[in-house]
Amino acid sequence: MPSGKTVWPRLARPIMLVPALALLALAALAGCQGSPLALNPQSPQAGSISTLAWTLFFIALPVFLLVEALLLFTVLRFRNRRGAEEPPQIEGNRRVEILWTAAPGVVLLIVLWVTFQTMAFVLESPPESMQVQVIGHRYWWEVKYPSGNFTTANEIHVPVGQTVRVDLTSIDVIHSFWVPELSGKVDMIPGHQNHAVFRALNVGTYRGQCAEYCGVDHAYMGFLVFADSPTTFAAWVQNEQQPAAQPTTAAARQGQELFASSACIGCHTVVGTPARGVIGPDLTHVGSRTTIGANLLPNTPANVARWIADPQQVKPGNAMPNLHLRSDVVDKLAAYLESLK
């Protein structure tokens, strides 16, 4: 065959630059921004998937470049030239065809092997795992700690270094639990119990988001996982197990009365008070959470007031109606909720 050998390296060098540049861009984006990057694993489970991803990448890259270069070379080398004769009419070559049928098969066997290895590792759920139960709602996350007998929402705390088994289901439609840095997706399906298993390696806050289209507010169904040091975690559990704090300021006290005598208690629970609703998030310690609206807004008195005044304006389509409250009532309710540390 004509001069394939000399043309190849000349073509190959600029082509090799493309993925290198793409990788650099990826690294730059990953380094300076707060993406929940699947390739920035913070648990052994996500780590093994990340390793698998890079393994695949470095198997695929040379194959990809080789085939694209072969295509490009063929097109350029054999493009029509004036006065060229009719090419030889070759109908095939059984031997090379069998070869290029078998070759991808061999590569795929290797891929399959690493796939199964990683599956076995990620699916492993040690019996001593800590158990957390997360139930999907449109559009927020109910979080239960069976061992501590308390319930919270949208913010999951786990101790660093401890394997956690998150039991997942849904009360309405299908949602999907996903914290890219800690765990791949596990769907939350009504009538099914699924599990995500991970062990956070470093103290930190990890962003999660619903990954199965679940309706109008699918985009705004986020949550956070806090990987705490064991002492911080123990203190957090200790606090969560307490009934709601008694308000100390006048505004908060008035807010408490308003809360107890209004529609709020039909949907929300505040342990230690008459509020026993189970439709919306448990608010017993809502003041201690960092965000509201399923990781939509920072938990500040102004944002809480904005939410109470018109939840449909802040997060259109969520289950809480506009209660048409006067602004002084809103402020007192916000003061009360913020006091529930």
Added chain:
Amino acid sequence: MSSRSEAAPAEPWGSEGLLSWLTTTDHKRIGILYIVTSFAFFLVGVTEASLMRWQLAQPQNAVLGPEQYNQMFTMHGTTMIFLFLMPMLTGLGNYVVPLMLGARDMAFPRLNGFGYWLFLLSGLFLYSSFLFSAAPDGGWFAYVPMTDRAYSPGRNIDFWVLGVQLLGVSSIAASVNFVVTILRLRAPGMTMNRMPMFAWTVLVTAFLILFAFPSLTAAASLLMLDRFLGTLFYSAPAGGDPLLWQHLFWAFGHPEVYILILPAMGIISEIVPVFSGKPLFGYIFVAWSSVAIAFLGFIVWAHHMFATGLPAAVQAFFALTSMIIAVPTAVKIFNWIATMWGGRIRLQPPMMFAIGFIALFIFGGMTGISVAVVPFDWQVTDTYYVVGHFHYVLFGGAVFGMFGGLHYWFPKMTGRLLSERLGHVQFWLLFIGFNLTFMPLHLLGLMGMPRRIFTYLPNLGWDIPNLVSALGVPFIVLSVLVFLYNVSVSLRRGALAGNDPWNAVTLEWLASSPPAPYNFAEIPTVRGRRPLYDLKHPDRPDAAPRA
């Protein structure tokens, strides 16, 4: 063969004017109706996609509200699959296959007309939902229980489920027709082993439709019963199972992917040999790889469900089958390149689109293997990585294949050539715009951006890739406009094509351009895979393959 197809039934309303088109049973006219209608739906689908990319170009943009956005992606997917790609490829098949086979029409000309009109009415029915402010909003996959009456009380899903059922009937009608036409109406001497590769892929696709659509029909029927009569097939609290929908839907949905791509691969298998001046390398391997893809396509569906908590052994099985399907796909790629190797490659627009198809399909095929890798899929499923992947296969593949086919057969359909210069401009605009729009999506998926979100918060690092993606859209739109301009100008002023402008080898190029209503005055007799090559080179015809 004993049964010869007679000339098409006499056109009751003549051969000119609107009424003749409304009543036609000529496969060529029905083919053109399919092509023009589905292209119109393509423009609608592109518009919906453009609005979505515009909405996502910036965080918390307000081009579309959440309800509108959800309707856009539902109708974009439904349109591109059911109202554009399937009928477009049916239209090309309708026009070309009988000509390629040396037949005078499809086996059932009236059923053919029925299929087209039902497709048009179903499409209009689906889009009439916008008039009632009730456009479907459950995604093209319409997962229960979200699409049950309890969570989607409006008429939106009713429009979708009925529209899709009707489209299924239309597709099945067309498929029955293709199967009978291809099996029964080939010219004398044209054994299966000598049949053009496009006819092979249309035949395999027709069988795929016949076996895959019943699963969709079953799934949709149960959903209709749940919605209209209050049954509880998918209701978990009542003992039903939401996963039943997913199994039934994807048992259709994955073969559907091959329904969309196989005919495009057939087009590529026609174009590449003609523009390389060589026969297709490894006819048998290419033909049987389609059959292998079709068979395997029925046992890979659960790779859409790796995050649903299926038992590990089940996931392992579907990972295995999904990877095996890459083998016959790779065979096609290598055989196309081998066809070009040592040839005289004419880089005219049909060939440019064919090469573009191969280049992009290599990438889409490889990311396809990556999503068969179960743990990797747990990270990327339902993210923009998957959106990037399947657009490389269905846009980079099927749409590039379609444009290649339209450029290739336009002279046959109209008697005039498209402008080559505009064809090249269109190709490069599309190639650049496509990569600009869809390459960054892979990155977004790995950066944690889920699909089907109408907006996102700033500071997640998703702004720049989304902006780059949006910047590719004008290139794609411009490319489509260049094509439309090319068609409109060339229809009137294009150079006359003659019967065989590409020096091609299959029987459609024996007929006049455009062909007479009866296609061939005399049915040709075939002795090899390239009947026109044999005619042009009586001194050295192809060695006839075994019958």
